[in-house]
Amino acid sequence: APSAAARTAPLTADVVIVGAGLSGLTAARDLVAAGRSVVVLEARDRPGGRVYGMPLGDGTTNEGGAEFIGPTQDRIAALAKDMGVDTYATYNEGKNVYYRGGKRSLYATDGLLGAVPPDWGVVDLELALLKLGGMVKEVPVGEPWKAAKAEEWDAQTFHTWSRSNSLSSGARFLMDAFASSTLSVRSQEVSLLYLLNYAASAGNEANPGTIDRLINTRGGAQESRFVGGSQEVPIRLAARLGDIVHYNAPVRSIVTEAGGVTVTADGITVSAERVVVAMSPAIAGKIDFSPALPASRAQLVQRYPMGSVAKFVAVYDTPFWRADGLTGQAVADSGAIDATFDNSPPDGSRGILMGFMNQANIRKLDGAPAADVRAAGLDSFTKLFGDKAANPTLTAFQRWDNETWSGGGPVGVAPPGALTAFGPALREPCGRVHWAGTETSGYWTGYMDGAVRSGERVAKEVDAAL
Numbered sequence: 170a171p172s173a174a175a176r177t178a179p180l181t182a183d184v185v186i187v188g189a190g191l192s193g194l195t196a197a198r199d200l201v202a203a204g205r206s207v208v209v210l211e212a213r214d215r216p217g218g219r220v221y222g223m224p225l226g227d228g229t230t231n232e233g234g235a236e237f238i239g240p241t242q243d244r245i246a247a248l249a250k251d252m253g254v255d256t257y258a259t260y261n262e263g264k265n266v267y268y269r270g271g272k273r274s275l276y277a278t279d280g281l282l283g284a285v286p287p288d289w290g291v292v293d294l295e296l297a298l299l300k301l302g303g304m305v306k307e308v309p310v311g312e313p314w315k316a317a318k319a320e321e322w323d324a325q326t327f328h329t330w331s332r333s334n335s336l337s338s339g340a341r342f343l344m345d346a347f348a349s350s351t352l353s354v355r356s357q358e359v360s361l362l363y364l365l366n367y368a369a370s371a372g373n374e375a376n377p378g379t380i381d382r383l384i385n386t387r388g389g390a391q392e393s394r395f396v397g398g399s400q401e402v403p404i405r406l407a408a409r410l411g412d413i414v415h416y417n418a419p420v421r422s423i424v425t426e427a428g429g430v431t432v433t434a435d436g437i438t439v440s441a442e443r444v445v446v447a448m449s450p451a452i453a454g455k456i457d458f459s460p461a462l463p464a465s466r467a468q469l470v471q472r473y474p475m476g477s478v479a480k481f482v483a484v485y486d487t488p489f490w491r492a493d494g495l496t497g498q499a500v501a502d503s504g505a506i507d508a509t510f511d512n513s514p515p516d517g518s519r520g521i522l523m524g525f526m527n528q529a530n531i532r533k534l535d536g537a538p539a540a541d542v543r544a545a546g547l548d549s550f551t552k553l554f555g556d557k558a559a560n561p562t563l564t565a566f567q568r569w570d571n572e573t574w575s576g577g578g579p580v581g582v583a584p585p586g587a588l589t590a591f592g593p594a595l596r597e598p599c600g601r602v603h604w605a606g607t608e609t610s611g612y613w614t615g616y617m618d619g620a621v622r623s624g625e626r627v628a629k630e631v632d633a634a635l
């Protein structure tokens with residue numbers, strides 16, 4: 170930690186980076202490598218932002234925020250490799266659990282069509298997804314507002330589209346579950362164009378994005394995990410950057426004057442040529458800019474809300490569901506948890522179940538005492554995986570919707586009308602102020618990979634401008 174004197178003396182650098190999440194840290198790495206002097210200001214007392222190892226209470230941690238990495242996520246993969254953080258396969262042997270209308274059933278994950286839930290609505294669903302997949306191909310990655318049908322698609326929610334393109338309650342439930350489990354919003358809250366772009370972005374320069382790559386475990390975004398937890402990546406990167414990263418330094422104002430910018434955080438002021446704001450639009454909206462930002466940017470931040478997400482985990486002596494022939498993955502239409510994964514360590518030396526509490530489910534528990542959250546989480550696990558789930562040795566819980574410096578998660582989600590009118594303001598620099606963060610990425614927007622890509626893009630942008 171910097172000394173008190175260092176914290177009060179004004180600093181000077183070529184570039185100030187606001188935010189030590191993956192996007193800000195990556196930008197810092199590349200700008201330092203380009204020979205620029207950099208100061209990183211981070212509001213929290215730790216690096217990583219939405220990547221966080223939540224304490225289990227016994228000295229170990231489990232992923233409380235971002236967790237998985239999958240194929241075509243090349244930039245986070247390269248960064249992790251550089252940091253010496255290995256990956257291992259997400260546990261995916263056996264059957265998944267489907268819980269709908271009070272009925273629990275099991276389904277295979279390795280069928281001809283992949284993991285298809287046992288619901289009469291799936292035929293209907295597959296037809297709708299086929300149509301959706303065709304539309305995904307028409308979206309220019311990272312510039313959805315340029316799609317030929319952008320206006321039409323941005324004029325409706327995914328809910329509106331899913332109701333006019335399916336008849337069965339099963340297909341509708343599964344499409345809502347798709348929005349909920351990928352974006353942590355209700356389908357009513359998200360623009361169809363945003364969702365299409367999200368799928369278009371689930372790829373790389375050689376492999377166009379697909380809905381399957383977004384939702385799948387095997388072959389998709391949930392395929393692998395990081396040994397030691399995803400937080401190892403930002404922790405090691407921040408350590409490598411050393412004392413240019415200042416913690417407990419929430420930036421309050423950014424003033425642009427003729428010769429440069431002055432960035433003021435609690436206890437520390439930095440003068441620089443350029444500033445990179447590396448966070449979601451909604452959280453960037455808390456910073457006071459002088460002169461005021463152009464209206465398109467000032468209003469974008471009012472139209473890009475974060476999803477509502479939390480993770481609940483329970484620790485058991487063994488991953489007992491594996492012995493029962495289950496992957497530990499489930500989809501549910503009721504209870505506090507609507508999707509689950511096996512979050513056990515690589516050697517399976519103990520069992521850890523993770524449940525997502527998304528959108529309305531987590532809002533119901535707003536302000537609830539810890540004991541009530543625990544009871545609601547264990548009630549879900551028991552319904553899905555049986556009575557053995559009722560008696561964990563430890564539980565832990567991390568909600569994001571009331572985190573001051575995240576405001577929700579996993580990502581900012583555009584409602585109808587936002588992308589077509591304000592989308593370009595996501596990345597367009599405002600004078601000496603540049604923007605990073607996963608929300609600004611073309612490929613894998615919303616993911617760690619998108620955050621890293623955005624840091625790499627902004628570093629080039631700033632280096633060229635200096």
Ligand SMILES: Cc1cc2nc3c(=O)[nH]c(=O)nc-3n(C[C@H](O)[C@H](O)[C@H](O)COP(=O)(O)OP(=O)(O)OC[C@H]3O[C@@H](n4cnc5c(N)ncnc54)[C@H](O)[C@@H]3O)c2cc1C
Pocket residue numbers: 187188189190191192193210211212213216217218219220233234235236237238418419420421447448449452453455456478479480569574575577578579580605606607608615616617618619620
């Ligand atoms: C529950 C959950 C599950 C997820 N699962 C996955 C997953 O499995 N795989 C995946 O790839 N991604 C996942 N994500 C998404 C992933 O976490 C993000 O895409 C990525 O971490 C975003 O990085 P970022 O740098 O863009 O933003 P952030 O991580 O939000 O970083 C922004 C940083 O800026 C700081 N900050 C904010 N305001 C200020 C200020 N005024 N002054 C100084 N500092 C400030 C914040 O504290 C933070 O450290 C998940 C996210 C959540 C919440």
